[in-house]
Amino acid sequence: MFGVTILGNNSAIPTPTRHPTSQAVYIDDQVLLLDCGEGTQMQMHRYKIKRSKINYIFISHLHGDHYFGLIGLLNSFALIGRKDDLHLFAPEPLYGLIDLQMQLADSEFPYTIHRYPLKEEGEIAHSNTFTVKCFRVKHRIECWGFAIMQKQKLRKLNIEEVKKHLIPTAAYYSIKKGEDYMTSEGNIIPNKLLTIDPPKGKVYAYCADTLFTDSFLHHIADADMIYHESTYLKDMEEKAFKRFHSTAEQAATIARRANAKRLLIGHFSSKYEFLEPFESEARQVFENTEIAREGVTYLLK
Ligand SMILES: [Zn+2]
Ligand SMILES: [Zn+2]
Structure with missing residues (x-):
């Protein structure tokens, strides 16, 4: 499974x-947490996201609405006796803040937090099933977006050819991994003949808080799903620009220019009671837009 639950x-x-802002990305047996605003733990509880599944946390920037829930979550991990290592990717000053809070509480974490200060664009995390890249977006302070890429599965057997060459089942796994097959007479049957390409791994791109800019388009090009902030509607475009945020129309323009398949919009200003106008504004530019609704899981299909 590859999907994102909006918290x-x-x-x-x-x-x-x-x-x-907070989002839980499910990718096979892992849950990756993107940002951790105030209330994230309660939202995780409400939507039944297991704390123990979270081994990777990514913080886009140090505006409080993206990390004020983090110290509480780290503390809860300690209280429930977490032993597993945690991998934390964030702007560097955040680590000093965590240290200060722990120092004032005269406490230590009973588990290891691996620290990865965000400094350069590129690959920052990978496992057997995913790779994560970070890229700079344009906000009032240093801010990062994240592209989560599902790794390609094993190659698929071309059953007709496999049967034709009388290949034993014991050899299937190595062939699926991409190896050629050698017959008992020493003849090589190339992997290309025995397999077909597996479906491409899907990509979810999280663009955090940003003003409207093309500067990171190449990092999100052709993504299967993009999340782009949409703090305001277009009648507030000037305010959006001044505050380094975007409108729904601008978010949709980025999705269209990036040739994305699907767009989620969020980070709505509290002044808006109803969200439907965001969706209709964005859909005029990019039809496949949805509001990122809390508690809903959006699958990458
Ligand atoms: Zn911000
Ligand atoms: Zn924000």
């Missing part, structure tokens, strides 16, 4: 029904 879709001020 918070609001901008800075929480409302009774909308929370600051």
Whole structure:
């Protein structure tokens, strides 16, 4: 499974029904947490996301609506006796802040936090099933987007050819991994003949808080799903620009220019009670747009 559950879709001020930014990305047996605004733990509880599944956390920037929930979550990990290592990717000053909070509480984490200060664009994390790249977006302070790429599965057997060459089942796994097959007479049957390409791994690109800019388009090109912030509607375009945020129309323009298949929009200003106008504004530019609704899981299909 590869999908994202929205835990918070609001901008800075929480409302009774909308929370600051956080998203849980499911990829096979892992859950990756993207940002961790205030209330993230309660949202995880509400939507049944197991804390123990989270081994990777990515913080885009140090505006509070993206990390005020983090110290609480790290503390809960300690209280429930976590032993597994945690991998934390964030702008460097965040680590000093965590250290200060722990120092003031005269406490230590009973598990290891591996620190990865975000400094350069490129690959920052990988496992058997995914790769994560970070890229710079344009915000009032240093801010990073993340592209999560599912690794390609094993190659598929071309059953007709496999049967024709009387290949034993014991050899299937190495062939699926891409190896050629050698017959008992020493003849090589090339892998290309015995297999077909597996489906391409899907890509989810999370663009965090950003003003409208083409500068990171190449990092999100052809993504299967993009999340782009949409703090305001287009009648507030000037305000969006001044505050380094985007409108729904601008988010949709980025999705179209990036040739994305699908767009999620979020980070809505608390001043908007209803979200439907965001969807209709964006759909005029990019039809396959959806509002990132809290509690909903969007699958990459
Ligand atoms: Zn924000
Ligand atoms: Zn921000």
